[in-house]
Every structure is written in structure tokens, then in C-alpha cells.
Amino acid sequence: MAVFDLRINGEQMSVDVPPDMPLLWALRDHLNLTGTKFSCGIAFCGSCTVLVDGEPIRSCIATVESIGDREVTTIEGLSPNGDHPLQRAWLAEQTVQCGYCHPGQILQAAALLEENPHPSDEDIDDYMAGNLCRCGTYQRIRKAIRRVEEGRI
Amino acid sequence: MSTKDLSRRDFMKTTGVAGAGLVVGFHIPWIQGCGGPPPVPMEGGAQPNAYIRIDPAGFIHIVYDDHEMGQGSSTGFLMMACDELEADWSKIVMEEVPTDPSNWHQSISTGGSTTIRLGWVPVRTAAAQAREVLREAAARRWEVAVDECVAKEHKITHEPSGRSADYGELADEAALLSVPENPELKSHEDFWLIGRSTDRLDLPDKVTGKTQFGMDLRLPGMVYASVSRPPAFQGGIRSFDDTAARQVPGVLDVFEVEGGIAVVASDTWAAFKGRQALVVDWDPGPNADQSSDTLKARGVALENEPGDVVGDEVGNFARAFAGAPRKVEAAYDTHFLDHVPMEPMNATAWVQGDRVEVWCPTQGATSGQRMAARVAGVDRENVIFHSMLSGGGFGRRLNSDDTEFAVKVAMNVDGPVQVVWTREDTFAHGFYRPYTHQTMKAGLDAEGWPVAWLHRVYGMGGGTSTGGANNPPYEFPNFRCDAHMEDWGIPIGPWRSVGNTHTCFAVESFMDECAHAAGINPVTYRRRLMEPKDPRLLTCLLRAAELAEYGKEMGDRQGQGVAAWACFGGYGAMVADVTVADDGAVSVDKIVAVVDHGTIVNPEAVRSQIEGGIVLSLTATLKAEVHIANGAAVESNFHDHPILSMGEMPLVEVHFVESTERPGGVGEPPVPPPVPAVCNAIFAATGVRIRELPVDEELLRVT
Ligand code: FES
Numbered sequence: 087m088a089v090f091d092l093r094i095n096g097e098q099m100s101v102d103v104p105p106d107m108p109l110l111w112a113l114r115d116h117l118n119l120t121g122t123k124f125s126c127g128i129a130f131c132g133s134c135t136v137l138v139d140g141e142p143i144r145s146c147i148a149t150v151e152s153i154g155d156r157e158v159t160t161i162e163g164l165s166p167n168g169d170h171p172l173q174r175a176w177l178a179e180q181t182v183q184c185g186y187c188h189p190g191q192i193l194q195a196a197a198l199l200e201e202n203p204h205p206s207d208e209d210i211d212d213y214m215a216g217n218l219c220r221c222g223t224y225q226r227i228r229k230a231i232r233r234v235e236e237g238r239i
Numbered sequence: 240m241s242t243k244d245l246s247r248r249d250f251m252k253t254t255g256v257a258g259a260g261l262v263v264g265f266h267i268p269w270i271q272g273c274g275g276p277p278p279v280p281m282e283g284g285a286q287p288n289a290y291i292r293i294d295p296a297g298f299i300h301i302v303y304d305d306h307e308m309g310q311g312s313s314t315g316f317l318m319m320a321c322d323e324l325e326a327d328w329s330k331i332v333m334e335e336v337p338t339d340p341s342n343w344h345q346s347i348s349t350g351g352s353t354t355i356r357l358g359w360v361p362v363r364t365a366a367a368q369a370r371e372v373l374r375e376a377a378a379r380r381w382e383v384a385v386d387e388c389v390a391k392e393h394k395i396t397h398e399p400s401g402r403s404a405d406y407g408e409l410a411d412e413a414a415l416l417s418v419p420e421n422p423e424l425k426s427h428e429d430f431w432l433i434g435r436s437t438d439r440l441d442l443p444d445k446v447t448g449k450t451q452f453g454m455d456l457r458l459p460g461m462v463y464a465s466v467s468r469p470p471a472f473q474g475g476i477r478s479f480d481d482t483a484a485r486q487v488p489g490v491l492d493v494f495e496v497e498g499g500i501a502v503v504a505s506d507t508w509a510a511f512k513g514r515q516a517l518v519v520d521w522d523p524g525p526n527a528d529q530s531s532d533t534l535k536a537r538g539v540a541l542e543n544e545p546g547d548v549v550g551d552e553v554g555n556f557a558r559a560f561a562g563a564p565r566k567v568e569a570a571y572d573t574h575f576l577d578h579v580p581m582e583p584m585n586a587t588a589w590v591q592g593d594r595v596e597v598w599c600p601t602q603g604a605t606s607g608q609r610m611a612a613r614v615a616g617v618d619r620e621n622v623i624f625h626s627m628l629s630g631g632g633f634g635r636r637l638n639s640d641d642t643e644f645a646v647k648v649a650m651n652v653d654g655p656v657q658v659v660w661t662r663e664d665t666f667a668h669g670f671y672r673p674y675t676h677q678t679m680k681a682g683l684d685a686e687g688w689p690v691a692w693l694h695r696v697y698g699m700g701g702g703t704s705t706g707g708a709n710n711p712p713y714e715f716p717n718f719r720c721d722a723h724m725e726d727w728g729i730p731i732g733p734w735r736s737v738g739n740t741h742t743c744f745a746v747e748s749f750m751d752e753c754a755h756a757a758g759i760n761p762v763t764y765r766r767r768l769m770e771p772k773d774p775r776l777l778t779c780l781l782r783a784a785e786l787a788e789y790g791k792e793m794g795d796r797q798g799q800g801v802a803a804w805a806c807f808g809g810y811g812a813m814v815a816d817v818t819v820a821d822d823g824a825v826s827v828d829k830i831v832a833v834v835d836h837g838t839i840v841n842p843e844a845v846r847s848q849i850e851g852g853i854v855l856s857l858t859a860t861l862k863a864e865v866h867i868a869n870g871a872a873v874e875s876n877f878h879d880h881p882i883l884s885m886g887e888m889p890l891v892e893v894h895f896v897e898s899t900e901r902p903g904g905v906g907e908p909p910v911p912p913p914v915p916a917v918c919n920a921i922f923a924a925t926g927v928r929i930r931e932l933p934v935d936e937e938l939l940r941v942t
């Protein structure tokens with residue numbers, strides 16, 4: 087076990103965990119940040135996506151040790167009042183079904199628009215390809231991203 | 240008192256108690272075929288299993304027992320009550336599912352696309368009853384005629400004098416009156432909320448991460464566990480060595496429970512790691528030789544053996560087939576399907592003496608409570624059962640094996656324990672849609688029309704395999720559906736749309752084969768056979784063909800396919816446009832769906848269900864199913880069981896047939912048609928008939 091000081095959603099938080107523990111479990115089981123979801127554990131679904139210095143990573147395989155002093159953003163910290171343009175667009179398009187994949191989808195989309203404010207349809211498909219949704223909300227995710235991209239929110 | 244604790248006993252007491260407000264109880268029936276366990280008959284007939292309560296502050300609380308797993312029907316259910324009650328939508332409150340299912344007047348079980356269609360009359364009747372007693376209470380208060388008191392916008396207004404009173408103000412007085420048995424229900428043209436797209440109430444918390452799914456439960460002192468179970472379905476444990484597992488930091492305990500080895504730890508990761516460190520000698524059990532090939536061989540061997548007749552035979556298939564001038568025959572294979580909810584299976588349990596508390600994201604609270612009581616050896620009344628939100632269900636969460644293992648582990652732990660299944664556990668220990676081998680035979684007359692039709696299903700578990708086969712939407716003068724059911728010891732269960740997912744594949748693919756054999760356009764062909772049997776579906780079919788421009792010019796290796804199906808009270812026809820690459824990769828470019836679900840309560844939510852049903856279906860068609868080797872499931876995670884991803888999502892267009900019929904089911908009906916629509920389109924594009932799922936790209940490769 088070792089103590090790690092993490093910067094999460096603008097706050098300093100420390101966890102005492104083994105260095106090889108994936109960030110996912112430190113967030114969920116030690117810091118009570120359960121918005122980040124577990125689904126596959128092998129970086130194949132994107133449910134556990136968080137941003138590290140703005141880059142999307144799969145927290146089910148990224149170890150706590152690998153984070154260092156970089157800033158982690160989880161769904162709880164994307165916007166202070168849950169009103170990030172993507173969150174509003176997600177509601178405007180009634181995008182969600184069960185919702186389990188959506189914290190990851192929204193963070194992945196936030197990184198996409200940060201990197202590429204005007205993505206083509208192909209850019210969206212490529213960037214979002216690793217975020218699976220079993221309920222099948224893809225068409226609405228595309229529309230919601232488009233809404234933000236076009237400033238219609 | 241809190242409305243969620245209402246029971247029949249309390250209900251009797253509550254009505255008429257000052258300060259409690261107005262309570263109207265009602266009963267939502269259960270129907271056969273919804274996938275859940277049958278209801279437990281209650282003494283004295285149908286008792287309320289849902290309530291509308293208007294509190295003195297004017298909030299309207301709706302208590303009913305349906306589980307929200309993403310389908311959105313909870314919002315629709317409340318919309319029905321709100322419209323009929325002429326209430327203010329912002330004052331409608333959804334209550335939690337009751338925590339003592341043993342004290343609830345029906346099995347609490349959500350399946351079969353039933354929330355809206357079974358709630359349609361009862362919830363509106365109860366809302367109308369509440370509305371009528373509120374009017375009467377106002378009339379008495381003001382000493383005026385009831386006819387002059389109008390319910391609108393959450394208040395009763397006496398029109399001649401302009402006096403008005405809010406529902407909350409009148410609730411206690413209304414509670415003293417008896418409700419009319421058969422109040423008049425509003426007619427369609429008076430609906431102002433039903434039929435208007437309304438934002439789902441569960442979504443705001445789902446985009447901020449606030450929603451607590453089953454696995455997100457955190458209790459003081461809670462520990463975590465992972466259970467290692469025999470990989471083979473009928474396997475067992477010969478011996479195990481937990482020395483290394485116990486040395487993993489965070490591991491607190493390791494013990495055997497019936498059917499597995501539990502590793503308990505201070506967090507989920509330590510439980511998983513400890514579990515990986517177990518050294519187990521598994522007993523492969525009696526079915527170690529079982530594989531998908533042995534199953535298929537058995538199905539093939541029985542192709543020409545008459546099975547047990549399912550449903551009603553029409554005419555005499557054997558004689559008509561023998562005498563038909565042309566015969567068409569084909570067999571279709573579908574493999575097991577796991578539901579793959581994004582939230583892996585899990586449950587949390589706490590056993591304290593003879594008191595058990597369970598938190599589980601489940602479609603079946605009653606079955607969960609029974610399971611907990613059975614495992615812990617306590618009375619059902621001693622089990623408090625919290626239904627948590629599910630990250631997807633699709634039928635998987637009707638089984639209570641999640642609760643079963645949580646309670647087994649909790650009996651050996653001091654304090655609450657959350658048992659988390661890995662994705663691999665969830666794949667390995669599913670209740671799958673069964674494997675089927677379906678033999679189709681048709682005798683065609685001289686013009687090519689089918690005069691004899693046989694659908695023979697080799698599979699397991701009765702209706703879970705045959706559902707839909709005995710009731711195709713076509714009329715045949717000679718028809719027979721029969722089945723060979725064998726138990727292979729592989730757990731099976733209802734998968735969204737149950738038997739229809741695969742029987743529709745066989746019927747609608749074979750219908751296409753017959754149309755081609757007859758040299759008749761597949762839509763024209765279906766039309767003539769469907770007309771006398773299913774006019775609602777026919778409307779969908781013809782409109783879908785028109786909107787999708789079925790038969791239009793397509794490019795090289797592009798094609799269109801059509802399919803239509805009705806199940807769970809919903810009707811839908813779909814046309815798929817596909818492009819098949821030279822390497823055999825299939826891209827579904829577009830799907831036009833025309834659906835008739837009767838009255839649509841929340842249109843945007845219904846569209847969303849249809850889009851999602853299509854995606855689920857395309858995964859089964861193109862991406863992955865579950866195979867068997869050595870008596871165990873082969874596929875284990877998304878690397879070998881991919882699911883449709885964003886870039887593979889076709890453009891989906893959903894069109895509604897306008898209708899004032901009562902609402903039909905929505906969750907399941909969109910799942911069956913895309914399978915044959917896509918396979919028929921692949922045939923149109925390449926001339927290759929797909930008779931086994933998922934589609935084998937090798938068959939489509941240009942050599
Ligand atoms: S849980 Fe991390 S990618 Fe699936």
C-alpha cells in the first residue's frame with residue numbers, strides 16, 4: 087500500500103492503495119466517486135472513461151500510480167451544476183436510456199470537442215468508437231454532439 | 240407515513256385519515272408471456288398493487304412496482320395518470336418500488352413490454368376516480384352542483400362563481416368520499432400530455448453521475464466480494480488452494496459457498512485480484528464434451544422428425560406438402576445470446592441474525608426476495624428488498640442469481656457485502672437466449688404461392704425457443720409448427736423479445752426465399768399472405784416499403800431487405816439498406832422502421848426504444864453470439880464478443896402509424912425485424928443467403 091495524492095475535480099484527495107490499483111477502483115471504492123463505471127475491465131467499452139489533463143483514459147486499466155500530479159476529471163466534476171453544454175445537449179436530445187455508459191460517453195465527447203471543435207461525422211464515429219452502449223443510444227449521441235458543435239444549446 | 244410503505248393493510252387505514260391526503264389504490268394485472276414469474280394469487284381476488292396519493296401540499300405520489308432499466312416507461316406511466324387527473328406535471332412524484340414484495344399484491348416483475356399497455360386502463364381509471372372525488376369534495380364544500388365543478392390545471396374550479404381550490408386543499412375532504420367505480424375516461428382528443436414528447440424524469444441525474452445504480456451503493460462498513468464459479472455449466476469444484484489469494488493486500492477472507500469460492504476484500508479490485516490468485520481444480524461436470532457443434536448436429540438430425548405440435552395446426556401440412564408442385568426447404572441456426580447489460584450483475588446483502596437486507600438492480604423484486612429468504616432460511620417478511628436502478632436488463636435481471644450469491648456470501652460476513660460480477664462472470668453464467676436450429680419447409684402451388692408451411696424448432700425451454708413460430712403474420716391453408724425441446728443443462732431465459740428474435744429470423748428469411756423461388760417481389764408476396772391475417776402489420780409493411788423506396792436502384796454489392804413482425808402488442812416493418820464490401824464486411828447504411836404501437840404515450844421515448852432495439856438486434860445479427868465449447872460459454876468479454884459501436888450505427892428512421900388503439904408493447908417489438916431485414920438485404924446485395932448468425936463475412940468475400 088502507498089499513499090497517493092491525487093488532483094480530482096479541482097480538489098486534492100489522497101488514497102492509500104496498492105500502486106497497481108486501477109484508478110477506477112480508487113475512485114469508486116475509496117473516494118466514493120461512483121459516477122465512473124465498471125463494465126469490462128479490459129479497456130474495451132469506455133464506461134470507465136475519465137479525463138486526465140483533458141485526455142480521455144480508460145480508468146479500469148490506468149493505475150493510480152500512473153496518474154501522478156495530473157488533473158483528473160470525472161463526470162461529477164465536468165461542470166459545477168451539471169450544466170456543461172454536452173450535459174444540456176444530452177437532455178435536449180433525450181439521449182440516455184439506462185444511462186450506465188453515459189458518464190463515459192459524455193467525457194469522451196467533451197475531450198473530442200476540446201480537441202476538435204468542429205468534427206466531421208467520421209471524426210465523431212472514430213473518436214467515440216471505443217465507447218459502447220448496449221441500449222443503442224448512438225444516433226442520439228451523434229445528434230447531441232452536433233448540437234453543441236453548432237452552438238444550438 | 241411514506242407512500243412507499245403502503246400495503247393493503249395500511250391502505251385501508253390511510254383512506255380517510257386527516258392529513259394523509261387522498262389515496263386511490265388500483266390493480267395492474269399480470270399477463271402470461273411477460274417473462275416474469277407468474278403471480279401469487281392473493282386472498283380475496285385482485286387487490287391494489289398501485290396507488291395514487293394526493294398529499295395536502297398538492298403533490299401527487301404514484302406508487303407502482305415497475306423497474307426502470309432504461310426503457311423509460313416510468314415517465315410514460317406517470318404521464319397517463321397526470322393527463323387523466325388534469326394535474327400539474329411538475330407536481331407528480333414517482334415513488335420507489337416497495338421494499339417488502341411479500342406484502343405486495345402481485346409478483347413484482349418487469350418484463351414483456353407491459354408497463355404502459357397493462358397500466359393504460361387501470362392507472363387512468365384510478366386517476367379519473369381521484370379527479371371525480373376531488374370534484375365532489377369541492378361541490379360539497381361550496382354547496383354547489385358537481386356538474387359545475389371542473390377539474391383542470393391541478394385545481395377544481397366552480398365556473399359560475401369563479402371559486403377554485405387546489406387538489407392539495409381538497410385531498411383530505413375527498414378522502415372521506417367513496418370513489419365512483421367506473422368513472423368516465425377522457426377521450427383521445429382531450430389528451431394534452433399523452434402523445435406529447437415529455438422529458439424523461441430519470442435522465443437529469445443520469446448525465447451528472449448522480450444516479451445510483453446497484454453497483455454504486457456504498458454503505459458504512461461495506462466490504463466487497465468476487466465469486467469464482469465453475470466455468471462449465473454443470474461443473475463443480477474438486478479442490479482449491481487459497482494461500483496466494485489470502486496474501487493479496489486487502490483480501491479479508493476466502494471461503495467456499497454452494498456453487499463457488501468467495502473472496503471477500505476491502506475493495507473490489509482486491510477481491511478480483513485475490514480471486515485471480517486462487518488455484519482451483521475444477522470439475523468439468525457431465526457435459527464436458529458439449530459444444531455448439533454437438534448441438535447443431537442434434538438439430539440437423541431431427542430436421543425430418545416430426546416434433547410436438549405447438550399451437551394450432553391448420554389443414555394437413557404433410558399431405559399438402561407432398562402434393563405441392565414445388566418445394567422450398569431451408570434451415571436456420573441461431574446461437575445463444577447473452578443479454579450483456581452494461582452494468583455487470585451485482586447485489587449487496589447484509590445478514591443480521593434472521594433479518595436480511597438486499598440491494599439489487601433487478602427486474603424481479605419478488606423473485607429476489609424469495610431467493611434471499613430461501614438462501615438465508617428466513618421468512619420472506621424478514622427480507623427487506625431494495626430495488627436499485629439497473630444499467631440495462633433486457634430480461635437478464637429477471638433471474639435472481641445475483642441476489643442468490645450475494646446472500647450466500649453475506650451469511651459468512653459480518654456487515655454488508657457487495658458481490659460484484661466481472662464481465663467474464665456475467666458472460667459465463669448467463670441465462671441465455673437458447674440455441675435453435677429451425678427447419679422451414681414450404682410447398683408452393685403452380686403460381687408460387689405457399690399452400691403448405693412447416694416451422695420446426697429444435698431448441699430448449701419451450702416458448703423461449705418457439706415463441707412466435709406458431710403464429711406467423713401470414714395465412715396458409717396448411718400450417719404446422721412443431722418442436723423438439725431438449726435440456727442441455729445450459730441456463731436459458733427470456734432475452735428481449737424472447738422467442739421472436741430467432742423465429743422471426745427464420746420466418747422472414749424463408750418468406751424471402753419463397754418469394755424469390757416464386758419470382759415474385761417480396762413485398763407483393765407478403766402482402767397477399769398477410770392481408771387476411773394481420774391488417775395492422777400490413778399497413779406498416781406497405782408504408783415502410785414506400786418510405787424506404789423498396790426496390791430502388793442500388794449500387795454494386797448494395798441491397799435492400801424487408802421484414803415485418805408483430806409481438807407483445809407492437810407491429811413493425813423494417814427495410815434495411817446494406818453495402819457489402821469485397822472483404823465481406825457488412826455495413827448497414829439505413830433502416831426505415833414503420834411501427835404501430837397503438838396510442839403512443841411518450842413519442843420521443845418510444846423512438847428511442849425502437850432505435851435501441853435495432854442496435855441490440857444488429858449486434859446479434861452481425862457481431863456476436865455465444866458459442867459453447869467444453870460445456871462452457873466461449874465468449875467472455877468485448878474483445879471476443881464485440882457489440883455494435885458508434886461508427887456501425889445505421890441511420891434509423893422511425894415512423895409511427897397514427898392510431899387510437901390502446902397502447903401496445905414497445906421494448907420488445909423492434910428487436911426481431913432487423914435480423915431478417917438485414918439478411919434479406921445481404922442476399923439482394925450478394926446472392927448469398929444467410930442461414931446462421933452472426934453473419935459469417937467469409938461467405939460474402941469476393942474471391
Ligand atoms: S470498464 Fe474500462 S473500458 Fe470497459
Ligand code: FES
Pocket residue numbers: 182183184185186187188218219220221222223309581630631
Ligand atoms: S444507455 Fe444503457 S448502455 Fe448506454
